[in-house]
Amino acid sequence: MSFVTVFGASGRQGLAQVRQLARAGHNVRAISRRSDPFLGERFANTEVMAADLDDAESLARAVKGADVVFFTRPLIQARDPIARIASLGRAAQKAGVKRLVFNTSLYVPEKPIDQFTYDIAVKMEDAFAQTGVPLTVFRPVLFMDNLLTNWARPFIVHEGRYVYPHRPDLGANWISLDDVAKFMIAAMERADMEGARIVIGGPERLTPPQVAQILSEAVGRPVRYDPCTPEAFSAELVKAFGDEFPDAMRAPTEARIAEFYHFNNDSPIRPFEVDMAPVLKRIPIQMETLRDWALRQDWSDSAKRPPAG
Numbered sequence: 001m002s003f004v005t006v007f008g009a010s011g012r013q014g015l016a017q018v019r020q021l022a023r024a025g026h027n028v029r030a031i032s033r034r035s036d037p038f039l040g041e042r043f044a045n046t047e048v049m050a051a052d053l054d055d056a057e058s059l060a061r062a063v064k065g066a067d068v069v070f071f072t073r074p075l076i077q078a079r080d081p082i083a084r085i086a087s088l089g090r091a092a093q094k095a096g097v098k099r100l101v102f103n104t105s106l107y108v109p110e111k112p113i114d115q116f117t118y119d120i121a122v123k124m125e126d127a128f129a130q131t132g133v134p135l136t137v138f139r140p141v142l143f144m145d146n147l148l149t150n151w152a153r154p155f156i157v158h159e160g161r162y163v164y165p166h167r168p169d170l171g172a173n174w175i176s177l178d179d180v181a182k183f184m185i186a187a188m189e190r191a192d193m194e195g196a197r198i199v200i201g202g203p204e205r206l207t208p209p210q211v212a213q214i215l216s217e218a219v220g221r222p223v224r225y226d227p228c229t230p231e232a233f234s235a236e237l238v239k240a241f242g243d244e245f246p247d248a249m250r251a252p253t254e255a256r257i258a259e260f261y262h263f264n265n266d267s268p269i270r271p272f273e274v275d276m277a278p279v280l281k282r283i284p285i286q287m288e289t290l291r292d293w294a295l296r297q298d299w300s301d302s303a304k305r306p307p308a309g
Contacts, residue, residue, distance in 0.1 A: 002189065005029045005066040007088070009048070010037030012145055013072045013103060016177035017184060022046055024185055031062055053084040059091040066095065068188045072103040073124060081120065082127045089131030099194065100133045101184045107199055107271040108139040117260045118271075125197060136187050137197040141272045144176045144202070144293045147215070150240040151233075156219060157299055161226040162212045165233040165261040168225065170208065172272035173201025176293045182285045193283075201274035203287045211290065218294035230261035 004021055008014040009030030015038055021028050022043035030037060031051045051062035063069055069092050092100050104121050112119040128135050146152055155163040166172065183200055187193040212225040234257035238250050264271055
């Protein structure tokens with residue numbers, strides 16, 4: 001079993017990683033400033049530690065003794081995310097970490113394509129690689145768990161509307177955060193995965209009306225697809241963070257998210273689509289469909305849910 005440091009453990013993605021690592025019997029150091037970052041869940045062989053990506057000594061403590069480091073690209077970006085990436089990579093390399101697994105949180109092209117969000121992700125990957133730390137990168141395209149956040153779930157539960165900024169004919173391979181974590185765990189000790197940069201998605205490609213039909217089955221009443229503009233979507237997403245989101249960042253972040261989804265709707269790159277057959281041949285994990293995922297969720301008003309991140 002490995003000793004794994006998980007950065008961003010209090011976010012939706014980090015929580016899934018901690019959950020799957022604990023289930024697999026690994027020892028986990030969960031990096032979070034919150035004393036209880038797991039929304040009430042409890043995990044064996046897991047310690048919580050605070051760390052600061054801008055403090056070299058703090059990073060050294062966070063990665064000390066770790067065999068593997070999991071890092072997930074945060075939705076709220078720092079002023080200089082590349083410098084933070086480089087600092088973490090150097091700390092991991094100096095500590096003798098055997099593998100750093102980077103979850104980019106979104107599709108990433110092989111080279112810059114003149115789209116801000118994607119190009120920053122390319123630079124973040126390269127910054128890790130340049131530190132010399134053994135690296136594996138996963139590029140998940142779209143998360144099922146987005147549907148549980150405060151910028152999506154209330155519309156589904158209270159209004160019977162699946163609100164998203166996708167064209168009605170836009171296909172997407174939705175993937176659960178637990179499956180993303182399983183990919184990260186499956187690759188972290190494999191020598192052939194060092195240097196790999198892999199786009200991953202769910203086992204099926206769905207259009208928004210198909211997603212709405214699946215949600216109808218899971219919720220137990222009709223849910224219709226109600227496409228919104230990227231501008232309306234970005235406003236809801238930023239609002240969902242509440243006071244956690246700095247006021248000075250709200251307007252520019254909304255504009256950037258809106259531009260990102262305009263690009264995704266119109267780009268010939270089709271960033272939400274992925275052929276998973278060769279990926280699953282290389283990393284054979286058992287994946288869940290959106291229907292399987294949706295049916296195991298609690299859609300009641302009393303259900304605990306993350307705000308956004």
